Amino acid sequence: MRFQNVCLEAIAYTLPDEIVTSAGIEARLEPVYSRLRLPEGRLELMTGIRERRFWAPGTRPGDVSLETASRLLDESQVDRELIGALVHGSVCRDQLEPATACRVHTGLGLPEQCLVYDVSNACLGLLNGMLQVATLIELGHLQAGLVVGTENARPLVENTIRTLNENTSLSRQEIKLSVASLTIGSGSAAALLVDRRLSRKGNRLHAAMYGAHSAAHELCQGGEAIATDGEPNASAEPSAAAGAAVAEQAVAPLMQTDSERLLAEGVAAAKPTFQAFLAESAWTRDDIARTCCHQVGSAHRKLLLETLGLEAARDFTTYETLGNTGSVALPITLAQAVEQNFVRAGDRTALLGIGSGINVLMLGVEWAG
Known part of the structure; x- marks a missing residue:
C-alpha cells in the first residue's frame, strides 16, 4: 500500500507513576523460585527488561485513553470538528461492549458524524487502527482521524504471580509458559493522522505492508x-x-506463551513481509535511517534485526524500562525516539510491528520534524 495524502501529525503517550522492577517481581516469586531452585536475576537476564510500570488498581483504560487523546489534540491544535474517526486499539478495554472508543469520543467532545469503534488484534491493534484511518484519509473520506489505546498490565502480572506461587505442581518447563506474562507493562498512546493539506508537520506516511502466519495462532493465548x-x-x-x-x-x-516458538515463528513471518515492504516502498535497507519495532525483549530484537539485515545502531528501544506494553509499545517507542532526537527531520523511519496470531504490519514514515 502506498500513500500520497496522509501525514502522521502527532503522537502522545502517558506512563504510570508506579515502577515495578524485575527484581521486585522475582522477590514476590520467592516460593516458586525456592521450590524449583531458580537463580535470581533470570527474568532480566532472559528478557533485558529491568522494569515496567503499573497503573493504580482500578484504573479504567478508557479514562487514561481520554487523557492521552485530549492532550494530543490540544498540542496538535487540530480542530476537533475535523476528526472523522476514533479508533480504540488496545487489548485492554473498559468492557466487552459498548466500545471503549465511545467513552473516549464523548469525553473529547468529537463530532457526531464520526466513525467510533474498537479494534482488537493483540499487539498490533493501534497500528491496525492507524492503517484503517490512513486508508480512509487517502481515499478522501476523512480529513483527520485519531487512534488511541491504553494497556493495563497489573491484573495479568498479579494473577500470574499468584498462580505460580500457589500451584505447587508446576515444573520448570511448565512455568516457561508464564514468563512472557511477567514482562508486560502498562502505558497509553495516541496517534493523529491527517490529510497532508491540513498538516503542519509534514510527517508523511509513505507505505504499508502486512502479512499473516495464522497457523501459529495457538502459541500465545x-x-x-x-x-x-x-x-x-x-x-x-x-x-x-x-x-x-x-x-x-x-x-x-x-x-500462556510458548516464547521460544513464538520468537522463531514471529521473526520468520516478518522476513517475507519486510521484503514485500521494501518492494512496495521502493526503499532499500540503506534508505531506512531509523527503525522502531514492537518491544518484546532483547532476544526478540537481536534475532529480528539480524534476520531482516538491519543495524542495531539505527533501532530505538524502550523495553528495558517499560517492558512489553502491548499495542501501545511501538507508538510509545516512536514518540520517545522523536523526543530524544533519535528520529530527526529527513529520516525514513520503519515501524515494524509483530503481534501474536501471528500478524505482521509494517509502516514507513518520512519524518519531517
Whole structure:
C-alpha cells in the first residue's frame, strides 16, 4: 500500500507513576523460585527488561485513553470538528461492549458524524487502527482521524504471580509458559493522522505492508481464566473483578506463551513481509535511517534485526524500562525516539510491528520534524 495524502501529525503517550522492577517481581516469586531452585536475576537476564510500570488498581483504560487523546489534540491544535474517526486499539478495554472508543469520543467532545469503534488484534491493534484511518484519509473520506489505546498490565502480572506461587505442581518447563506474562507493562498512546493539506508537520506516511502466519495462532493465548466450572473463561482481557475473585476461585495463568516458538515463528513471518515492504516502498535497507519495532525483549530484537539485515545502531528501544506494553509499545517507542532526537527531520523511519496470531504490519514514515 502506498500513500500520497496522509501525514502522521502527532503522537502522545502517558506512563504510570508506579515502577515495578524485575527484581521486585522475582522477590514476590520467592516460593516458586525456592521450590524449583531458580537463580535470581533470570527474568532480566532472559528478557533485558529491568522494569515496567503499573497503573493504580482500578484504573479504567478508557479514562487514561481520554487523557492521552485530549492532550494530543490540544498540542496538535487540530480542530476537533475535523476528526472523522476514533479508533480504540488496545487489548485492554473498559468492557466487552459498548466500545471503549465511545467513552473516549464523548469525553473529547468529537463530532457526531464520526466513525467510533474498537479494534482488537493483540499487539498490533493501534497500528491496525492507524492503517484503517490512513486508508480512509487517502481515499478522501476523512480529513483527520485519531487512534488511541491504553494497556493495563497489573491484573495479568498479579494473577500470574499468584498462580505460580500457589500451584505447587508446576515444573520448570511448565512455568516457561508464564514468563512472557511477567514482562508486560502498562502505558497509553495516541496517534493523529491527517490529510497532508491540513498538516503542519509534514510527517508523511509513505507505505504499508502486512502479512499473516495464522497457523501459529495457538502459541500465545490470553484472556480471563477463572476456573468456575473446570473450563477457562476466555473473555476479552484481564479485569479488576478477575483479580478480586482470585481468593475464592482457582485461577489458571491469564496468558500462556510458548516464547521460544513464538520468537522463531514471529521473526520468520516478518522476513517475507519486510521484503514485500521494501518492494512496495521502493526503499532499500540503506534508505531506512531509523527503525522502531514492537518491544518484546532483547532476544526478540537481536534475532529480528539480524534476520531482516538491519543495524542495531539505527533501532530505538524502550523495553528495558517499560517492558512489553502491548499495542501501545511501538507508538510509545516512536514518540520517545522523536523526543530524544533519535528520529530527526529527513529520516525514513520503519515501524515494524509483530503481534501474536501471528500478524505482521509494517509502516514507513518520512519524518519531517
